[in-house]
Amino acid sequence: xxxxxxxxxxxxxxxxxxxxxxxxxxxxxxxxxxxxxxxxxxxxxxxxxxxxxxxxxxxxxxxxxxxxxxxxxxxxxxxxxxxxxxxxxxxxxxxxxxxxxxxxxxxxxxxxxxxxxxxxxxxxxxxxxxxxxxxxxxxxxxxxxxxxxxxxxxxxxxxxxxxxxxxxxxxxxxxxxxxxxxxxxxxxxxxxxxxxxxxxxxxxxxxxxxxxxxxxxxxxxxxxxxxxxxxxxxxxxxxxxx
Numbered sequence: 001x002x003x004x005x006x007x008x009x010x011x012x013x014x015x016x017x018x019x020x021x022x023x024x025x026x027x028x029x030x031x032x033x034x035x036x037x038x039x040x041x042x043x044x045x046x047x048x049x050x051x052x053x054x055x056x057x058x059x060x061x062x063x064x065x066x067x068x069x070x071x072x073x074x075x076x077x078x079x080x081x082x083x084x085x086x087x088x089x090x091x092x093x094x095x096x097x098x099x100x101x102x103x104x105x106x107x108x109x110x111x112x113x114x115x116x117x118x119x120x121x122x123x124x125x126x127x128x129x130x131x132x133x134x135x136x137x138x139x140x141x142x143x144x145x146x147x148x149x150x151x152x153x154x155x156x157x158x159x160x161x162x163x164x165x166x167x168x169x170x171x172x173x174x175x176x177x178x179x180x181x182x183x184x185x186x187x188x189x190x191x192x193x194x195x196x197x198x199x200x201x202x203x204x205x206x207x208x209x210x211x212x213x214x215x216x217x218x219x220x221x222x223x224x225x226x227x228x229x230x231x232x233x234x235x236x237x238x239x240x241x242x
Contacts, residue, residue, distance in 0.1 A: 002043070004043070008042075012047075030045065030049065048223075048231065052069065052224050052226070055224075056068065056220035060084065065220075084217070091210065091213060091217065094210055098206050101174060101203050102203045102204065104173065105199050121150075130165065141171055163194070166191055187202050
């Protein structure tokens with residue numbers, strides 16, 4: 001059996017040997033044997049754990065990565081794979097929202113809503129019915145400064161024009177995702193100032209980041225599979241061990 005010195009793995013991964021001990025203390029790396037002098041004796045399995053850990057961090061973050069490796073350590077690779085699959089599903093939802101946002105921004109007019117006639121200027125009730133958003137949510141977004149409706153000079157009632165309706169539709173779409181929420185204000189405000197190109201730019205930047213994240217996640221999954229093969233949880237060629 002080949003043994004790795006801590007410095008060998010640290011150099012391969014471009015980290016310090018203290019980082020290896022740090023990861024080991026998290027309980028996500030199997031405890032290595034010790035040489036007579038007390039030095040850790042890392043095997044190829046340990047090296048695969050460290051590689052997987054470092055590869056998964058960028059795409060999945062520390063928490064999900066550690067949960068995944070603990071599942072592998074416990075021999076529950078199905079739990080590990082379903083966990084990363086959930087994260088990929090969430091990322092796909094982010095991508096869907098970004099695509100829908102960009103499509104909405106690229107339409108010169110408000111999209112038609114089946115069975116609903118768009119009015120030129122709407123009350124909050126009409127706007128809520130048209131966009132299928134609760135009036136209370138629209139009031140909350142107004143309080144947050146995301147939407148600034150006009151006011152009827154005679155009675156002070158809110159009036160929603162095409163710009164505000166588009167903002168409501170955008171927020172309704174964007175609130176479905178965590179990643180784009182930090183860009184929501186910039187996108188919605190750009191629409192308010194009729195700078196649709198700026199809103200598109202922000203959304204396209206978000207898409208660019210999502211494209212990068214999917215690549216990072218797939219790299220992490222590759223190393224996860226390699227770990228499962230090295231540790232004997234997956235047969236070298238096909239099928240699963242039972």
